Structure formats: structure tokens, C-alpha cells
Amino acid sequence: MSGLEAFLLTVIAASTPLLLAALGELVVERAGVLNLGVEGMMATGAVIAFAVALATGSPLLGVLAGALAGAAVALPFVFLTQVLAANQVASGLALALFGLGLSGLIGEGFVGQPGVRLERLHIPGLSDIPFIGPVLFGHDVLVYLSFFMTAAVAWFLFRTRAGLILRAVGTNHTAAHALGHPVRLVRTLAILFGGVMAGLAGAYLSVSYTPQWVEDMTAGRGWIALALVVFATWRPLRVLAGAYLFGAVWILGLHAQAAGYGLPPQFLSALPYLATIAALVLISRNRTLTLTNTPAMIGQPFMPER
Amino acid sequence: MADKPAQTGADETTAAPLLEVRHITRRFGRTLANNDISLTLEAGEIHGLLGENGAGKSTLVKIIYGVLRPDDGEILLRGKPVRFSSPAEAREAGIGMVFQHFSLFEPLTVAENIALALSGAHDMEALKERIRAISEEYGLPLDPDALVADLSVGERQRVEIVRCLLANPDIIILDEPTSVLTPQEARNLFETLYKLVREGRGILYITHRLEEVRELCRRATILRHGEVVAEIAPAAHSARDIARLMVGTEVHHVSAPPPAETGVPALHVRDLTLPAPGPFGVALYEVSLDVRAGEVVAIAGVAGNGQRELFAALSGERPAQNPGAVFIMGHDVSLKGINERRALGAAFVPEERLGHACVGSMTLVENLLLTRHAVDSDFVRHHFIDYDVAQKVTSRVIAEYDVRNAEPGRRAAALSGGNLQKFIMGRELDRRPQVLVVNQPTWGVDAGAAALIRQELIDLAREGAGVLVISQDLDEIFEVADRIAVISRGELSEAKPADSVSREELGLLMAGAHERRNGSGAQKRQKG
Numbered sequence: 001m002s003g004l005e006a007f008l009l010t011v012i013a014a015s016t017p018l019l020l021a022a023l024g025e026l027v028v029e030r031a032g033v034l035n036l037g038v039e040g041m042m043a044t045g046a047v048i049a050f051a052v053a054l055a056t057g058s059p060l061l062g063v064l065a066g067a068l069a070g071a072a073v074a075l076p077f078v079f080l081t082q083v084l085a086a087n088q089v090a091s092g093l094a095l096a097l098f099g100l101g102l103s104g105l106i107g108e109g110f111v112g113q114p115g116v117r118l119e120r121l122h123i124p125g126l127s128d129i130p131f132i133g134p135v136l137f138g139h140d141v142l143v144y145l146s147f148f149m150t151a152a153v154a155w156f157l158f159r160t161r162a163g164l165i166l167r168a169v170g171t172n173h174t175a176a177h178a179l180g181h182p183v184r185l186v187r188t189l190a191i192l193f194g195g196v197m198a199g200l201a202g203a204y205l206s207v208s209y210t211p212q213w214v215e216d217m218t219a220g221r222g223w224i225a226l227a228l229v230v231f232a233t234w235r236p237l238r239v240l241a242g243a244y245l246f247g248a249v250w251i252l253g254l255h256a257q258a259a260g261y262g263l264p265p266q267f268l269s270a271l272p273y274l275a276t277i278a279a280l281v282l283i284s285r286n287r288t289l290t291l292t293n294t295p296a297m298i299g300q301p302f303m304p305e306r
Numbered sequence: 307m308a309d310k311p312a313q314t315g316a317d318e319t320t321a322a323p324l325l326e327v328r329h330i331t332r333r334f335g336r337t338l339a340n341n342d343i344s345l346t347l348e349a350g351e352i353h354g355l356l357g358e359n360g361a362g363k364s365t366l367v368k369i370i371y372g373v374l375r376p377d378d379g380e381i382l383l384r385g386k387p388v389r390f391s392s393p394a395e396a397r398e399a400g401i402g403m404v405f406q407h408f409s410l411f412e413p414l415t416v417a418e419n420i421a422l423a424l425s426g427a428h429d430m431e432a433l434k435e436r437i438r439a440i441s442e443e444y445g446l447p448l449d450p451d452a453l454v455a456d457l458s459v460g461e462r463q464r465v466e467i468v469r470c471l472l473a474n475p476d477i478i479i480l481d482e483p484t485s486v487l488t489p490q491e492a493r494n495l496f497e498t499l500y501k502l503v504r505e506g507r508g509i510l511y512i513t514h515r516l517e518e519v520r521e522l523c524r525r526a527t528i529l530r531h532g533e534v535v536a537e538i539a540p541a542a543h544s545a546r547d548i549a550r551l552m553v554g555t556e557v558h559h560v561s562a563p564p565p566a567e568t569g570v571p572a573l574h575v576r577d578l579t580l581p582a583p584g585p586f587g588v589a590l591y592e593v594s595l596d597v598r599a600g601e602v603v604a605i606a607g608v609a610g611n612g613q614r615e616l617f618a619a620l621s622g623e624r625p626a627q628n629p630g631a632v633f634i635m636g637h638d639v640s641l642k643g644i645n646e647r648r649a650l651g652a653a654f655v656p657e658e659r660l661g662h663a664c665v666g667s668m669t670l671v672e673n674l675l676l677t678r679h680a681v682d683s684d685f686v687r688h689h690f691i692d693y694d695v696a697q698k699v700t701s702r703v704i705a706e707y708d709v710r711n712a713e714p715g716r717r718a719a720a721l722s723g724g725n726l727q728k729f730i731m732g733r734e735l736d737r738r739p740q741v742l743v744v745n746q747p748t749w750g751v752d753a754g755a756a757a758l759i760r761q762e763l764i765d766l767a768r769e770g771a772g773v774l775v776i777s778q779d780l781d782e783i784f785e786v787a788d789r790i791a792v793i794s795r796g797e798l799s800e801a802k803p804a805d806s807v808s809r810e811e812l813g814l815l816m817a818g819a820h821e822r823r824n825g826s827g828a829q830k831r832q833k834g
Contacts, residue, residue, distance in 0.1 A: 161421065161428035168411050168422050175409035178373060179423050180394035291584075292413035292455065 015247030017201040019146045021225035022239045024197025031190035032170035032297030036092030039222025040099020045070040045199030047103040050206040050213045059118040063203040070199020071192045082184045085301035107213045115211035142204045154236040170295035173302040231280030233293045249275040322385030324349045324508040330379035339365040341532045347508040354519040354526030355512045358752040362532040371403045372396035402475030404466045410454045417450040420469045459486040479510045489813035516545040558757035562764045569599035572741045572772025574633040588612040593798045597772035604775045604787035612796035613776045617745045621654040622647045645680040653739035657746045663730045666719030671700045707732030724751040745776040794818040
């Protein structure tokens with residue numbers, strides 16, 4: 001295995017959970033909802049995926065369960081923000097803390113247990129080609145899913161009627177309601193989709209990236225995903241670029257640390273954040289384009305008059 | 307008017323009317339927004355629905371369109387009772403609506419906006435074709451691929467109308483459609499409406515503009531305080547009579563004595579050029595203007611042509627970029643902030659009452675202090691606010707400017723729009739400023755209060771102040787102004803004496819006839 005090959009494989013592994021979670025949050029925010037609870041949904045998804053994979057011996061069932069758990073833990077957030085029209089920032093923070101705590105509680109018995117790893121795809125012939133095989137054809141299903149979902153979210157948002165309605169709801173909920181679109185239903189579905197994607201991201205961590213359970217194993221990735229969405233100006237392809245840039249600089253930093261160039265480790269840990277912010281700010285300089293892509297209703301509760 | 311159709315309607319007693327509203331009642335908390343309202347709309351008729359702000363017009367049409375549910379009463383379409391639980395059901399039954407506050411989505415294209423209002427397959431290419439066909443048929447030119455954010459107000463209204471027509475409705479509800487149009491644009495709209503009723507559709511036309519009702523409608527229903535006060539044939543009544551029915555009392559007649567002969571320039575603007583504040587803002591280009599002591603100068607224009615930006619530059623919210631552009635009472639204030647300008651005797655009333663002119667969650671006393679603390683030393687004693695004085699002044703403003711339902715300790719947001727506007731005007735007029743700049747002085751204010759505010763503006767000028775009024779309402783402008791200028795895409799025309807300009811001339815200027823940068827006014831609004 002060459003150095004470049006190993007580097008690319010680790011970058012893909014580091015970027016996939018960010019991409020999955022950020023794509024989910026992108027859809028949520030496009031519908032005009034700010035869900036700060038990504039970290040909590042991710043952690044819940046991770047522990048449930050780990051537990052189900054261990055209990056059933058099937059990592060795929062684990063992934064499925066993790067996705068559902070991410071959505072399930074978002075239900076109180078749906079109730080608070082869509083039924084009671086509560087403050088979304090407070091509700092989202094509560095979800096983040098609740099999900100982390102819940103995952104720690106459920107996972108207490110699993111600490112230190114060896115997990116079940118999601119098997120990598122093996123396509124006879126293709127996967128055996130040197131370099132190209134492992135880099136392009138040797139991943140598990142979640143990596144391919146993350147790319148597929150990038151295209152699917154872009155297609156959904158900009159090519160389908162449902163996507164148009166979702167964007168309309170996020171742009172002007174009063175007008176969308178006046179036209180007869182179900183604002184709160186659209187938002188509820190978007191939040192649940194965000195939960196599924198965060199749950200998948202968590203599942204990737206606990207059944208693929210490092211098949212084990214450690215408390216706080218999400219390690220702030222949910223917050224990074226949130227930031228990626230904003231800096232990517234709510235566009236799916238930019239989220240993909242941002243996630244991979246972040247992953248690449250992160251891995252480079254680890255390599256630099258190992259090689260011992262004498263750079264302070266704190267600086268190297270900060271580097272991916274700085275690089276991603278700098279790059280995404282640079283590509284977001286066109287203010288008109290940014291403004292037309294910013295969901296104007298973000299964070300604002302909606303209550304129809306009846 | 308080439309082909310105004312003979313409107314049919316009430317003569318066809320045999321057929322059930324297109325739309326019949328019976329005894330509709332709707333409460334919001336303790337207020338009766340609609341109390342036992344009945345009206346009929348016949349096929350081929352433009353029916354006027356008249357009333358002041360808060361008379362219940364919007365509530366009624368929201369009920370007809372399925373946005374709100376009535377507490378009581380029923381709606382019949384061609385004699386059959388219907389109940390809509392959503393606007394989608396109303397649209398399916400053949401009711402279309404063009405909203406007053408545009409319900410458009412700025413970051414989306416024209417075609418996307420229209421697709422949102424239609425049900426059925428999502429085929430954008432086919433939809434674009436239909437949009438082109440309809441807009442050609444009814445004389446409403448539109449580019450389906452344009453972003454709504456880039457469209458002028460008149461074009462946005464076309465989007466709304468085309469969107470409504472694509473569903474082929476039998477009944478069309480128009481809510482204050484001409485309030486944002488130039489006179490020429492309004493004329494074109496009327497032609498479209500006549501064509502629509504000739505096709506046998508019925509139009510419910512909501513407005514507070516009496517002359518329009520007299521021209522367009524054979525019948526009109528007048529609402530006041532949520533009740534029907536009369537159904538009239540508007541052409542048979544004078545505008546003054548109709549106004550009296552709407553308001554319930556005689557409306558104050560604004561009188562403007564001729565201005566004093568000479569005056570020094572109280573406000574002087576010379577070649578003010580400012581780039582647009584943001585992607586959806588308007589740049590100002592070489593704006594020059596004089597407002598002399600003793601006169602009222604008005605700036606007409608369609609919304610979104612730089613009024614907001616000009617106001618901000620005059621008030622100092624966004625100072626000019628170089629000295630020598632804005633002078634107040636002979637002092638160069640181009641780079642100075644709002645309080646320094648106030649200290650020279652100027653006062654400013656911005657367009658939005660809540661959020662700009664005052665803070666809704668603060669009391670009236672606090673709101674009074676917000677604009678006056680820095681320029682009236684009475685309010686500050688030993689570096690602390692003297693609330694006794696502030697309270698007294700607030701009470702004086704409330705009493706003198708007839709602000710109803712108000713106490714100094716009440717939150718500003720608790721006042722109705724008209725009363726709050728009277729308070730905000732009163733707060734500034736109470737200082738007897740030497741320069742007053744006001745943007746949309748009577749927007750959303752009922753006719754009675756509007757007349758009083760306009761009279762105050764004239765009286766202040768005649769006492770020797772220079773008054774600048776920015777307004778979209780031509781009736782208001784002709785009522786108060788001694789000289790009139792027009793703003794279009796950030797360029798200001800030369801101010802001309804009010805008695806020497808016609809509405810048609812103003813309409814041409816509003817469409818950009820005076821612009822130097824863009825050539826003819828036929829071009830599109832400059833993009834941010």
C-alpha cells in the first residue's frame with residue numbers, strides 16, 4: 001500500500017461522517033429550521049448502531065438502527081419547535097446535550113467491547129486493481145451512500161417539486177402557507193431526514209471508522225457539520241468540497257505531527273478549521289449568490305393563524 | 307378607455323351568482339373582524355370592496371380564499387355551499403387571488419414561483435411555455451427564468467397575476483393591486499381586468515382608492531369596523547360621499563395656503579452619489595435637491611427605487627462618502643451622524659413604524675427618548691434621564707396629536723398602526739424642527755388620521771420649516787406638495803411646482819424618463 005493510497009483512504013474515512021451529517025442539516029436548514037442538535041443525534045446513532053450490530057451480528061442492521069435512532073431522538077425537537085413553536089436554538093442545544101448524555105448512558109456496558117465491522121465492498125477484478133481498486137472500489141456502503149446522497153439532495157432540492165416547496169418554506173413560510181403548502185409537515189420531514197443522516201454519520205463512526213464504542217466518540221463532528229453547511233452557503237456540492245477539504249487537512253495535520261516537524265500540535269489541530277473556513281469564505285464572496293441561497297426563515301418559528 | 311365592457315351581473319336574476327357570501331362572522335380574541343357580512347359577485351362583474359385599514363376586508367377575502375375559517379356564515383359558489391380548509395381547495399374550486407403584500411419568493415425564479423401555486427406534474431419547460439402564452443395573451447410581459455429579486459414591483463405584480471390566471475379561475479380576488487403601480491401601469495392593469503370580465507369571470511376588487519372604484523366597478527360593498535355599511539353603485543356617488551361612508555364621519559379637508567415668497571434652503575443636496583448598500587439595494591446617482599424654508603417638497607416614485615437609500619443618506623443613518631453632498635441649515639453634514647443632524651434642527655421619520663421608527667417592546671416614553679435624548683437637554687439631569695420630564699412630554703404628544711388608546715407607559719407595539727404613526731409624527735413635530743424628512747407619512751393609516759397628519763406637515767412648513775415628504779401615494783403628494791420630484795432607480799428628477807405637473811408626466815418620470823445613466827426607462831431595473 002503506497003503512502004498516497006493510505007492517505008486517500010484515511011481522508012475518505014475522516015470526511016464521510018461529516019458529509020453525511022452536513023447533508024442532513026443542509027436539508028433541515030433549507031426548510032428554514034436551525035437544528036443545533038446534530039452532535040446529539042450523531043452520538044445516539046453511533047451507540048445504537050454499535051449495540052444492534054453487536055446483538056444481531058449484522059453491521060447493516062446496526063446502520064439501519066442507527067439511522068432510525070437519529071430520527072427518533074429528533075422527535076422531541078420536532079415537538080418543541082414545530083408544535084409548540086419553541087426557540088430553535090435552545091431546543092437544538094438541548095437535543096445536542098440530551099443525545100450525548102443518552103448515548104453515554106446506553107453505551108455504558110459496551111465500553112471496551114470489540115464491535116462488528118461493516119465489511120468493505122469487494123468487486124472481483126475492479127477492487128484488485130492496484131491503487132485504483134482500494135481507493136475507488138474498496139469502501140463500505142456508507143461511503144458510496146454519502147456520494148449518492150450528495151447528488152440526490154442536489155437533485156431533490158433543485159429539480160423536484162417537493163424540493164421546490166421545501167426551499168419555498170425556508171424562504172418565506174407565510175407566503176408558502178398562504179399558497180397552501182404544509183409548512184410544519186415539510187419542516188417535520190426535513191428534521192427527521194436530518195436525524196436519519198446524522199444517525200448514519202454516527203453509525204459510520206461506530207461500525208466502520210473504529211468499530212467500538214467510546215463515550216463522546218463523535219468528538220465534535222456534529223458541530224463541524226453544522227459549520228460546513230453555513231460556510232458552504234447551503235449548497236450540496238460545496239458541502240462535499242468542504243467536508244473533504246476538512247478531512248484532508250485534518251489527516252495532513254496528523255501526518256505532520258507524526259513526522260515531527262516541530263509545529264505545535266495545537267496549531268495542527270486548529271488547521272483543518274482554519275483551512276475550511278478560509279476556503280469556503282473565499283468561494284462565498286459573491287454576495288448575491290450567497291443571499292439567494294440563504295434560507296431567509298432560518299430559526300424562525302411558524303404558527304399558522306386559524 | 308377604448309372598450310370598457312358593459313358589466314352584466316345583477317340583471318341575471320335567474321342564474322345563481324358566481325359567488326355569494328352569507329352572514330360571515332369571524333372573531334380574533336375579543337375583536338369582531340367580520341360581523342355578519344354578506345355580498346354577491348356576479349359573472350362578468352368587477353365588484354369593489356371598500357374600507358379603511360382594519361375594516362375587515364383582508365379577513366373577509368382570507369375566509370373566501372380558505373386561509374381563514376369563518377366562525378359563522380357560509381359561502382356559496384354558483385349556488386352551492388362550499389367549505390375550504392385550505393387555499394389549495396379554493397383554487398381547485400376556481401378562486402384565484404392576487405395578494406397585496408406579494409407572496410412571492412425572492413430567491414426563486416418566476417417559473418418556480420408560479421409552479422409553487424399550481425398542482426400537478428412538475429414539468430418546468432412546459433410551464434415556461436404556458437407562462438409565455440398567458441403573458442402574451444393578456445399583455446403581461448414576463449421572463450420565466452428571471453429571479454424575482456431582480457424584478458420591479460410592477461413586474462412582480464404581473465407574476466402574481468399570471469400565476470393566478472394559469473389556474474384559469476372563475477373568480478379573481480385582487481387586494482389593493484394599484485397601490486404600487488405608476489398611473490400608466492395601473493391603466494394597463496385595468497385593460498387586463500376588462501378583458502378578464504369580458505370572458506365571464508368575476509373580480510372582487512379591494513381598494514381604498516375611490517376614483518378607481520368609481521371607474522371600474524358597477525357595484526361596491528363598503529365595510530366599516532367589520533360590518534357592511536352600504537352597497538352602492540359607485541359611479542352615482544362622489545368620492546367625498548364614498549369616503550364619508552368608509553370613515554363614518556366627515557374627513558378633514560386638507561388645506562394648503564400658498565407658501566411664503568422666499569425662503570433659505572433648509573435642506574440642500576448636491577450631486578449625492580452612493581453605491582448600493584447590498585445586493586438588493588439601490589445606488590443613488592447624482593441626486594440634487596433643495597427644500598426651502600416654508601415649503602413642502604415631495605418625492606414620488608414606485609417602491610424600491612431608492613427611497614429608502616435616499617432617506618438613510620439624508621438622515622445620516624448611512625452618511626455620504628465625501629463632504630459637500632448634504633447640507634442642513636447651511637451646515638455641511640455629509641459625513642455626520644443622525645444626532646448631529648438632529649442637533650441642527652432636523653427631524654426624521656422613517657418608513658417602517660415598528661423596528662425602524664420605534665421599538666415595539668419599549669414604552670412610548672422610552673421611544674420618545676430614543677430620538678430626543680441627544681438633542682433636548684431637558685431630558686437629562688446630572689447625566690441621568692429625567693423621567694418626569696419625559697413623561698410630561700410624552701403625554702403632551704399623545705394629547706396634541708390625538709393618539710388613541712395610548713399612555714406614556716404603554717408598549718409601542720400595543721398601538722394600532724395609525725395611532726402609532728400619529729405618535730411618531732407627533733414625537734418629531736413636537737420639537738418644531740426646521741427640517742423634517744419623512745418617508746411614507748401615512749402608509750397604512752386610515753383616511754381620517756392621514757388627513758390630520760398631512761395637515762400637520764403643511765402647517766409645519768408654513769411656520770417656516772423645510773419639509774420633505776417621500777411617498778408612493780400620488781393623491782397624498784398632490785395634497786401636500788408645493789414642488790414634486792420623482793425618484794427612479796436612484797436618480798431624482800428636477801423638482802417642479804405641483805400645479806404645473808400632471809399625473810401622466812409623473813408616471814413617465816416614475817418609469818425613468820429623466821434618467822441619465824440608463825437611457826430610456828424601458829430598460830429593466832438595474833440589478834444590485
